[in-house]
Amino acid sequence: xxxxxxxxxxxxxxxxxxxxxxxxxxxxxxxxxxxxxxxxxxxxxxxxxxxxxxxxxxxxxxxxxxxxxxxxxxxxxxxxxxxxxxxxxxxxxxxxxxxxxxxxxxxxxxxxxxxxxxxxxxxxxxxxxxxxxxxxxxxxxxxxxxxxxxxxxxxxxxxxxxxxxxxxxxxxxxxxxxxxxxxxxxxx
Amino acid sequence: xxxxxxxxxxxxxxxxxxxxxxxxxxxxxxxxxxxxxxxxxxxxxxxxxxxxxxxxxxxxxxxxxxxxxxxxxxxxxxxxxxxxxxxxxxxxxxxxxxxxxxxxxxxxxxxxxxxxxxxxxxxxxxxxxxxxxxxxxxxxxxxxxxxxxxxxxxxxxxxxxxxx
Numbered sequence: 579x580x581x582x583x584x585x586x587x588x589x590x591x592x593x594x595x596x597x598x599x600x601x602x603x604x605x606x607x608x609x610x611x612x613x614x615x616x617x618x619x620x621x622x623x624x625x626x627x628x629x630x631x632x633x634x635x636x637x638x639x640x641x642x643x644x645x646x647x648x649x650x651x652x653x654x655x656x657x658x659x660x661x662x663x664x665x666x667x668x669x670x671x672x673x674x675x676x677x678x679x680x681x682x683x684x685x686x687x688x689x690x691x692x693x694x695x696x697x698x699x700x701x702x703x704x705x706x707x708x709x710x711x712x713x714x715x716x717x718x719x720x721x722x723x724x725x726x727x728x729x730x731x732x733x734x735x736x737x738x739x740x741x742x743x744x745x746x747x748x749x750x751x752x753x754x755x756x757x758x759x760x761x762x763x764x765x766x
Numbered sequence: 767x768x769x770x771x772x773x774x775x776x777x778x779x780x781x782x783x784x785x786x787x788x789x790x791x792x793x794x795x796x797x798x799x800x801x802x803x804x805x806x807x808x809x810x811x812x813x814x815x816x817x818x819x820x821x822x823x824x825x826x827x828x829x830x831x832x833x834x835x836x837x838x839x840x841x842x843x844x845x846x847x848x849x850x851x852x853x854x855x856x857x858x859x860x861x862x863x864x865x866x867x868x869x870x871x872x873x874x875x876x877x878x879x880x881x882x883x884x885x886x887x888x889x890x891x892x893x894x895x896x897x898x899x900x901x902x903x904x905x906x907x908x909x910x911x912x913x914x915x916x917x918x919x920x921x922x923x924x925x926x927x928x929x930x
Binding site: 590594597598601604605608609611612615616619622623626709715718719720729730732734736750751752753754755756757758 | 776779783786787790791793794797798800801804805808809812813815816817819820822823855856857858873874875876
């Protein structure tokens, strides 16, 4: 075996090892990315279940005739018996500030707060929301900001992973839904 | 072992390695496609639900808005299902105004989705399929398509039946 053979085979061997290591790294990054995407998508679905359950009950058992008390882009306060207990609850949903969610590396995520009754019963939903935007519609389908005229509301949300994956990108999922609660009598 | 045999063996090994690299790359791309497809399906399903809710929340028929109807002969004819004269989205007042309605919905992460709505009379036996005569049941079919992240030729279709 000549000296050139030894050098050549060493170089070739090193190249093969580097290529295999590269592939391994790529595979590991990819599975981390896909796992993170899947987590975000699952979180989004769980979040949507909770939101749809509560918002569909806006006005349930309300006798005031005006169950939406506050209709803002980042918060809503409404009346409705969301737990079917027989008594009407005052429910408030509002977005927290990104500064309040310091224990995740994602600088854009915030908590979604849900208050039932009073501030002592605040539930903090940490699902990685980076957008939570409400739009309200009147009976003609036009956008309105007047709580008394609201017949439907659209929730647009983006959920992101707490940790960046490959290339400092956060996994994310977009969800939007328009809900026309039965007790708001949209067609009237 | 002669030098020629060694060269052939090295060439063979490199080809096997290249094949492995290609397989792994294909697998990774497939996983990423699947992830995007999942996200697009999630968004498309929520959009379809939204549109169905919007349609179902409207009055049953133009002719039932201000009065009660007891005969199907008093409803809008099958041929006239669609927006009434002068009605444009979003100011639709009954659910069959959405028949033939198409619009594009923009989303934050995945771009545009196109939505198409079809509304027809149906019967409990037809389970949403079009009826040639007027009935007290209308079926609304929402189709979401036109987004590059949805798997090729895949539409998200959801439907509901609304009764008077």
